[in-house]
Amino acid sequence: MNEVVHAFAAPSAGAPLEPFEYHAGPLLDNQVEVAVTHCGICHSDWSMIDNEWGMSTYPLVPGHEASGVIVKMGSQVKGLQIGQRVGVGWQSGSCMACPQCMGGDHNLCPSSSATIVGHHGGFADKVRCDWQFAVPLPDSLNAADVGPLFCGGVTVFNPMLQYGVLPTHRIGIIGIGGLGHMALQFANKWGCEVTAFTSSESKREEAMKLGAHHVVNSRDSDAMAKLAGSLDFILSTVNVPLDWPVILSALGPKGKLMMVGAVLEPIPVPAMSLIMAERAIGGSPIGSPATIAKMLEFCARHKIAPQIETFPLSKVNDALAHLKAGKARYRIVLENDIAG
Structure with a gap:
């Protein structure tokens, strides 16, 4: 037919x-x-x-x-x-x-x-x-x-599953939008301590309601500096260039930066930042x-x-x-x- x-x-x-x-x-x-x-x-x-x-x-x-x-x-x-x-x-x-x-x-x-x-x-x-x-x-x-x-949901869920995010981990979510607002909920119910990164102060309260324990303005250099070496896993859901060396510095030893936002520009990565702390950068599709x-x-x-x-x-x-x-x-x- x-x-x-x-x-x-x-x-x-x-x-x-x-x-x-x-x-x-x-x-x-x-x-x-x-x-x-x-x-x-x-x-x-x-x-x-x-x-x-x-x-x-x-x-x-x-x-x-x-x-x-x-x-x-x-x-x-x-x-x-x-x-x-x-x-x-x-x-x-x-x-x-x-x-x-x-x-x-x-x-x-x-x-x-x-x-x-x-x-x-x-x-x-x-x-x-x-x-x-x-x-x-x-x-x-x-x-x-x-x-x-x-x-959108499985795009942020899959890397948490595939890359071994644990309930004991401190996880950062960059971007509180179509992907990030679901990632916050997943990370919270996973049992993680969750930090939301956003450039919009207007989203602070909403991020907390969605599951963030902490909210950091990604444009505040002092606040970002205080995070140095504190996170186990960062999930970037945005498609715009960021200060990647600063983001990487927020990871502790063996920390992972995972990209699900399709940033079109190349990402500059200081090799020593990866080597000395055994950090890793990866990506994940659906x-x-x-x-x-x-x-x-x-x-x-x-x-x-x-x-x-x-x-x-x-x-x-x-x-x-x-x-x-x-x-x-x-x-x-x-x-x-x-x-x-």
């Missing part, structure tokens, strides 16, 4: 989104089709709409933080059911044969498929993915809240389906949710304008109100 999907698409780079219909084609044996109820808006959607990364094809249906229910399944699908609530994130498939996939690191597969790269995404009434990447939702999690967890499932369980257990603002899908351009104006606090979620 050549099913029609109703969506919103960018017809060209940087153009406003327009109503769009396309024929989904036959469902593959290893795929599920999800009826989308909600879909978060991520900065990556914005980047793809504008073709900032040079890999967009048009018309482009963005959306890679979708939640909904399974309405169709291929013959090879295992462990899922029609009507089951699931979410679909940035990754929609992987080769299932490379060392990374066989080792459980599907998010590092060199042949992985992205939901909105060469495919149509979740700003629609339906979206498809390989069944392994449709992750079931715990009953206690709200469908409107979970979308941002599938990209997580595997298994990591996403662990994150969702952690959120359900500790009642963690992103702070969201909702817009109807039919008002997607208003929602994107709100995001571009820097007004989002802290994630935007679209509610499907178009005919399916």
Whole structure:
């Protein structure tokens, strides 16, 4: 059956989104089709709409933080059911044969498929993915809240899991925004002593409510100097250059600076600062389906949710304008109100 999907698409780079219909084609044996109820808006959607990364094809249906229910399944699908609530994130498939996939690191597969790269995404009434990447939702999690967890949430959760953050650690979170506000909640419930770095004094009280035990103005050189050698782990969620030598100096011996914010400029690193204290710098992308499932369980257990603002899908351009104006606090979620 050549099913029609109703969506919103960018017809060209940087153009406003327009109503769009396309024929989904036959469902593959290893795929599920999800009826989308909600879909978060991520900065990556914005980047793809504008073709900032040079890999967009048009018309482009963005959306890679979708939640909904399974309405169709291929013959090879295992462990899922029609009507089951699931979410679909940035990754929609992987080769299932490379060392990374066989080792459980599907998010590092060199042949992985992205939901909105060469495919149509979740700003629609339906979206498809390989069944392994449709992750079931715990009953206690709200469908409107979970979308941002599938990209922004797992982006900050994965490095805490992969790089051995312990409840005894003192952890710093740079940036209290779409990523950082979730990282604060995770770090606090992980059991860590949490320091929030922000250049906005207006966010101090909110950072404390989200889980920070301390808040430091990253532009205050005296305050930064007092942190020297005190932190075990720093997670940077911002995409702007910082005074990296000062940030590194806040790490104690064997401390790690982990980058999840896509800073486009090269990061100058004084080698001796790394060598003498055995410090390390690394990066982390999204997580595997298994990591996403662990994150969702952690959120359900500790009642963690992103702070969201909702817009109807039919008002997607208003929602994107709100995001571009820097007004989002802290994630935007679209509610499907178009005919399916």
